[in-house]
Amino acid sequence: xxxxxxxxxxxxxxxxxxxxxxxxxxxxxxxxxxxxxxxxxxxxxxxxxxxxxxxxxxxxxxxxxxxxxxxxxxxxxxxxxxxxxxxxxx
Numbered sequence: 001x002x003x004x005x006x007x008x009x010x011x012x013x014x015x016x017x018x019x020x021x022x023x024x025x026x027x028x029x030x031x032x033x034x035x036x037x038x039x040x041x042x043x044x045x046x047x048x049x050x051x052x053x054x055x056x057x058x059x060x061x062x063x064x065x066x067x068x069x070x071x072x073x074x075x076x077x078x079x080x081x082x083x084x085x086x087x088x089x090x
Contacts, residue, residue: 024071025086026066026071026072028065028066029064030063030064031065033060033062033063034061036056036057036060037055
């Protein structure tokens with residue numbers, strides 16, 4: 001017995017192999033929220049961290065999970081991109 005299929009086959013690979021246009025919203029899952037970092041002083045009164053950095057007093061640190069990383073820009077960097085968040089109730 002032989003199967004005869006008329007038409008074309010779907011392309012191989014993932015259907016979303018090309019990144020979306022910039023500025024397109026990306027859905028994320030909020031994993032954790034914590035308070036900003038506090039100053040950590042070492043034994044000699046010096047900052048123990050390699051990069052001296054102060055978080056804003058009223059800031060919050062969010063940990064996000066992006067389910068599909070292909071939607072993110074390939075050259076994602078904190079210096080070249082700004083992130084805008086929009087919160088929606090489930």
